[in-house]
Amino acid sequence: MGKEKVTVNVTEIERHQLSNKLGDTHLNILPTRKLLIVLGTLSLACMLSFADQTGVTVGLSVIGEELNSETTINWAGTSSLLANCVCQILFGRLSDIFGRKSVMLTCLGILAVADLCCGFAQTGVQFFIFRAFAGVGNGAVSSLCMVILSDIVTLEQRGKYQGILGSSVGIGNSIGPFLMGAFIKHTSWRDFYYLISPLMVIIMVIVYFLIDGKSKDLDKVLSNKDKFKKIDYLGILTSTISLILLLIPISGGGSTYAWNSPLVISMLIIGGVFFVVFLLIEWKIPKLPMIPLHLFKSPSLCLLLTSNFFFGMVYYSFLYFLPYHFTLVKQKDIIHTSLFLLPLVLTQALGSIISGQLVTKTGHYIFVVIAGYSLWLISNCLLLLWNKNLNDGINVLVLLIMGLGVGFTFQPTMVACQAQSRKCDRAVVISTRNVLRSFGGAVGVAVGSTIVSNSLLNEINTKKAQSIVPHDYLNYMKTHIYSIIDTNSLNNEQFNAVVDMYDKSLRNYFYLLIPLIGICLLSSFFIKDRGLRCIDEIDNHDTESSFPSSRNSTFGSSSSNNSVRN
Secondary structure, rough: OHHHHHHHHHHHHHHHHHHHHHHHHHHHOOOOHHHHHHEEEEEEEEHHHHHHHHHHHHHHHHHHHHHHOOOOOOOOHHHHHHHHHHHHHHHHHHHHHHHHHHHHHHHHHHHHHHHHHHHHHHHHHHHHHHHHHHHHHHHHHHHHHHHHHHHHHHHHHHHHHHHHHHHHHHHHHHHHHHHHHHHHHOOOOOOHHHHHHHHHHHHHHHHHHOOOOOOHHHHHOOOOOHHHHHHHHHHHHHHHHHHHHHHHHHHHHHOOOOOHHHHHHHHHHHHHHHHHHHHHHHHHOOOOOOOHHHHHHHHHHHHHHHHHHHHHHHHHHHHHHHHHHHHOOOOOHHHHOOOHHHHHHHHEEEEEEEEHHHHHOOOOOHHHHHHHHHHHHHHHHHHHHHHOOOHHHHHHHHHHHHHHHHHHHHHHHHHHHHHHOOHHHHHHHHHHHHHHHHHHHHHHHHHHHHHOOOOHHHHHHHHHHHHHOOHHHHHHHHOOOOOOOOOEEEEEEEHHHHHHHHHHHHHHHHHHHHHHHHHHHHHOOOOOOOOOOOOHHHOOOOOOOOOOOOOOOOOOOOHHHHHHOO
16 A cells, blocks of 8 residues: 555656646746737737637528528537537647647647638538637637746736736627628628638748747757657547537537437436546546646635636627527627627726736735626626617626626636646646636537527427417428528517517526526635735645645746846
């Protein structure tokens, strides 16, 4: 027993030492001038990536109709989030092993090719596959932008600069729907992707020339041969199988497949088994696990990561369903629907900047996070007021409150996660946080789609019994659940009945959002805010981590501080 325990401890120490060495090689605190150049480059990449992600939301109904996939077009969002989620696990650790810049350029290239292929897609299945590859690229961009910034800025200053980077997310979210809407109105949705793809290539060129990809002594820590040996192949295989087998039935249950079908039950069971196997592998086998389980020894970090799962469920699914309210319930066109996204995404950008400044100036983050989740919870409750007759100004006010809440939580929770972990784990903490958020997003879109579609089908069956709307039209609605339906053949009473059906279905989805953000807010009160220092930088060794601190890689070193002052 004693011998076995010593072996385990030695393995843990070896993991810790290798992680420390790799973390040190990427640490490169930059003077302000160089920092701003890199920050501008990362912001451009992030902005274009999120424009690509949100642009598709306002065009799904048109895309689905052209590709004859009206009843399955929701898989465009689910496939992207699924691929994003599966590959998010890889980005942090692979960037540790191969370098940030190399992984970033590779994934930007994947995104550029995937977007071009989206423009050429001829069937719904092709479009879903290409959106999945785009999800891989988008996941890498969002993660690696944060990772690269964490390499070049001290944790004390990270809130401010992460807030600026986070504002590019809001700007990208506002640009994407407008571009897609304009292309749909004047030419074709395909031109959106024909534009995004070459812009991605331009971003690749900018990244190549303006970001220094040379990591200090990386080749001395791991040779090229050792780099491939240190990849967690078993972890990649088991996590991929697990996530795919779990997310497919979650996404298709109740619509594509019956919940009690043998296929759904088998996938959920096998996916759950592989998830347990993945955890066992990460615990015992690789020296550089994709998700180090010691991260979850900290209760505060566990709460932050769990809340990010619910964050993803609400945020991504709401961006997905928001256009449906304005197109199907309020009968707005695509351009006006895009206008209603502006209050949400622009206040998110503003909130990200303000919250980053507050975190940096005060040296604490928890009060900002609590304020953000409180505003978000209030806005989710106000969503229950939404209906076809509600004044547009009230819609805008609710979205303004929500955007500010999202901005106060999006980046500060990431800074909080890094403050609750070791410096050398900054890349894997970011990738773990992002994979949980993406997984939450995929689950949120899937659950939301199930709620909306099943609620609408129930409403259709009810209206059939009442004989208010013609049966042929109700059958037409069943096959066009996520499409902009033609209401010209309906009289005023029938039109109002149809709109009320969509209104009730979407309100059932809005009910889901309230407890999810409520959980995030409640969990925030139990997080210990010990300031903007990583666990291994805190002088008091009575911390929630059981690992020894690193002596060779501290943001607080004199050389790092001199770089910042310069």
